[in-house]
Amino acid sequence: MKTNKSFTKRIKVSKNGKLSVRKAGQNHFNSKEGGRSQLKRNRTLALVMKNKAKSRFLNNSSI
Secondary structure, eight states: OOOOOOHHHHHOOOSOOOOEEEEEEEESSTTSSOOHHHHHHHHHEEEEEOHHHHHHOOOOOTT
């Protein structure tokens, strides 16, 4: 099965194999937000995946 390349590009894999992704809703309509809420949105989220999903959505060289 092919890996999902668009999903792979949105994920960062750390040295120890942890997955992190950006929070949703950061692309536009941010001018009306306060500075504190913009900083909160800027943080990344830890992503938890089962091994079957990792093999489907991620390239084997990136895990």
